[in-house]
Amino acid sequence: xxxxxxxxxxxxxxxxxxxxxxxxxxxxxxxxxxxxxxxxxxxxxxxxxxxxxxxxxxxxxxxxxxxxxxxxxxxxxxxxxxxxxxxxxxxxxxxxxxxxxxxxxxxxxxxxxxxxxxxxxxxxxxxxxxxxxxxxxxxxxxxxxxxxxxxxxxxxxxxxxxxxxxxxxxxxxxxxxxxxxxxxxxxxxxxxxxxxxxxxxxxxxxxxxxxxxxxxxxxxxxxxxxxxx
Numbered sequence: 515x516x517x518x519x520x521x522x523x524x525x526x527x528x529x530x531x532x533x534x535x536x537x538x539x540x541x542x543x544x545x546x547x548x549x550x551x552x553x554x555x556x557x558x559x560x561x562x563x564x565x566x567x568x569x570x571x572x573x574x575x576x577x578x579x580x581x582x583x584x585x586x587x588x589x590x591x592x593x594x595x596x597x598x599x600x601x602x603x604x605x606x607x608x609x610x611x612x613x614x615x616x617x618x619x620x621x622x623x624x625x626x627x628x629x630x631x632x633x634x635x636x637x638x639x640x641x642x643x644x645x646x647x648x649x650x651x652x653x654x655x656x657x658x659x660x661x662x663x664x665x666x667x668x669x670x671x672x673x674x675x676x677x678x679x680x681x682x683x684x685x686x687x688x689x690x691x692x693x694x695x696x697x698x699x700x701x702x703x704x705x706x707x708x709x710x711x712x713x714x715x716x717x718x719x720x721x722x723x724x725x726x727x728x729x730x731x732x733x734x735x736x737x738x739x740x741x742x743x
Contacts, residue, residue: 519698520711526694527715533611533690534677534719540616541676545623552628563624570621576682578618583610583686611683619676626668631657633664663734670727677719691715 548566551559570578587603594601634657642652684693695712699705 516702516704516707519702519708523691523694523698523708523711524715526689526691527719529608529688530677530680530690530715531719533608533615533680533683533688534673536608536612537615537619537676537680538673540612541619541623541672544616544620545627548620548624549627549631552624553631567621567624570618575615575618575679576685579611579614579682579686582614583607607683607686607688610686611680611688615676615679615683618679619672622672622675623669626665626672627661629668630661630664634660663731666727666731666734670724670731673723673727674720677723678716681716 548563551563554560583605587605590601590603638656638660639652642656647655680690681692683690684696687693691712695708698708702708
């Protein structure tokens with residue numbers, strides 16, 4: 515019986531990993547756009563992104579998760595009632611979790627990417643334009659590859675925090691590691707054992723992530739050192 519519940523908790527690890535991966539794609543996409551807006555000459559775009567990052571940092575992740583999953587459908591239904599329509603909006607827990615986490619960590623990724631872009635020597639950008647490269651080519655061939663190297667430390671921290679942040683999706687009924695661990699603990703009254711299992715799952719994710727990202731970082735550092743020589 516105990517081993518069956520352990521297997522059930524471990525199955526939730528795949529859902530947690532999939533959720534984190536989807537949220538990462540969303541956060542990186544938002545972060546890149548927001549970083550570009552922050553570095554643009556448009557005061558309006560700059561203010562919009564500043565407001566976005568400040569609001570996200572000031573609201574707990576759990577509150578935003580509840581607003582997206584419960585609040586938005588409720589507002590949608592109320593708006594339909596005002597217009598005499600029976601509107602219904604059901605957001606699947608996985609979608610709500612991935613989008614909310616992506617929106618939250620997009621703000622942190624934006625600051626990471628902005629700092630990385632600013633760290634690129636200006637002379638390299640000027641040299642690229644002097645060679646006749648278009649703005650798109652400068653971005654894809656000069657800015658983006660170097661941005662990855664400078665952004666990796668901050669990206670690693672954001673990713674590890676995002677993985678841990680997936681635990682909040684259990685409150686909206688998504689059967690992740692925490693949800694299943696809580697269910698197993700209640701069924702067997704072995705709270706400590708199953709929460710230790712969930713702890714080990716998150717430690718495994720963190721350890722594997724650090725190992726992989728360190729290898730990537732070392733590879734970029736080697737390339738930079740080789741270029742310097």
